[in-house]
Amino acid sequence: MSLMKTLLAGSALIALTSGVAMAEPALIYDLGGKFDKSFNEAAFNGAQRWVEETGGTYKELEMQSEAQREQALRRLAETGANPIVMTGFAFGDVLTKIAPDYPDTKFAIIDMVVEAPNVQSIVFTEEQGSYLAGIMAAMVSQSGTVGFIGGMDIPLIHKFECGFAQGFKSVKADGNVLINYTGTTPAAWNDPVKGGELARAQKSQGADVIYAAAGGTGIGVLQAAADEGILSIGVDSNQNHLHPGKVLTSMVKRVDNAVFDAFTTGTDLEPGVKVMDLAAGGVDVAVDEANQSLVTPEIQAAIDDAKAKIASGEIAVHDYMADNTCPAS
Template identity: 40%
Template sequence: MIKKIIALLLTTVLVLTLAVGCTSKTGKVTIGMITDTGGLGDQSFNDSAWEGLGRAEKELGIERKVLESESADDYLPNLTSFAEEKMDLIIGVGYLFDKSMETASKQFPDQKFAIIDAVVNAPNVASLTFKEEEGSFLVGVIAGLATKTNKIGFIGGMKSPLIQKFEYGFRAGIKAVNPNAEVFVNYADSFEDAAKGKEIALVQHEKGADIIYHAAGGVGVGLIEAAKEKGFWAIGVDKDQSALAPKNVLCSMIKRADNATYYVAKAIKEGKFEGKVYTYGLKEEGVDYSDKAGNLTKELKDAAEKYKKAIIEGKIVVPKTKEEFEKFEAPKL
């Protein structure tokens, strides 16, 4: 009789253990985000991606966690750390994650990943990409019409095909409305060196640039500081950056990393995750321009809206490479 009771108790414990094991993943969805070296507080891309998960936390009830990368050497260890915690999804912010993400996706084939700004061809990786050239074109139109000196600057972070999409889209927008404007282009070889950004901006301004656009993460904070000190216009990127200098940020090219992280979080929550490439342009509300400080005139906004409509309708295909830019001829609208 005692043996039967013991056996029954053991069976009950086993059943309860299995039940707990089977239901442990039915609780809160946990999503881990890993920043690039710019980290949180960059007032740009990492912050935007994190805000999207904040919205998912509030509206969808997910839990978000973050690991900040001090250097590129941290990318794979951080991916591995979150994978070992069995996150429902791990997001790597930035194209520099591409090699590490490829490695991690093979090491953890059952783990779901997402990468922003790069394409990783793996069934467990969602690649979240943007048409940065389209949003950059619009702020190029604004800069080309607003300049008083006919000299405009562009500051890139690390030179790559991705950042050149910003450059050539911007230059195409200028070319469409002011083909005689001179454009200064410099790369900082960094996404976090604000001092370098300020130095480049001051040099471009001394050469006559009265409007400077950046696609350089934290480097752009230095540009905005220079604009504030010297009294010229800066154009922000990724988020509306007017709060950093309301009287000196003409507008911003917003890249909706927040929408992208929210959408992929929603897909995970609803069990609809797919390992494929997602592309967000003007039509998909992935990029746009923003002017929270109210520095744009009606004429500048009307011009930007006119070109925005033309791009969405397919009347203008914005160049994203040097070769495409050199062949680009803007249609008359």
């Protein structure tokens, strides 16, 4: 259904039901599209799970350019969508501006904190899941050198980098972590060619495991690593299946659960900050049939031990965004 038809249908419904709450939730994807095999796709999967379990329907919009953010958000709010969930920190400034204009609409933003009485901010402890990925990389690396390729060079992605480095060095204190970022603009999330180039460059410097935290760009990293005969680590969605036996693991960020929970809560969505950490199942490393042959009992035991110690507080994984530093780098 086109957005205009949705708008007209929504208006008619409101008129007929005299204010009875019949609002559909909505989901706005960040740049890269809903089938990026990573962050946005995880959000889409959560929305689809909600549809399957409830039989409900929802509105969705895919971002095509930065300039569309405010227009897209206002358009959905005007149609009566409630709650409106958006994927990505880049919606932060726009939501701060728009939320007061629609006080009866609930908003949820993933990866950014926006303080408003009608906004839920959903954040993840990416550093904790990345720490586990770092342990795994250290235990399989033959060269003692691994790589990290981030998308846009921003503090949020440094959380992944820093946690990964800390986990790696907890096993290989003298090891080396190569670090590259794809760019400084949102285009950095959707450049698989550049991702592949960076992966090959890191391999030439000795990296035999590369962790990609770069959205759609990471697809190029995983492909290049597979082509070059080294291992990769996926991110956000479980990407193990993209190159079975060649992706060591994926640092899964349960964006799908965040969207599913927001849709399920609906207009009762509570404002404030919701933290999805390791203990709450917000982040993890994926082990399945596609990578099982790579995960030895020793590696699994190390992961389980680290999880328990992170949950108990015995291991404190540094949050880059707490002070914009990374002691492990």
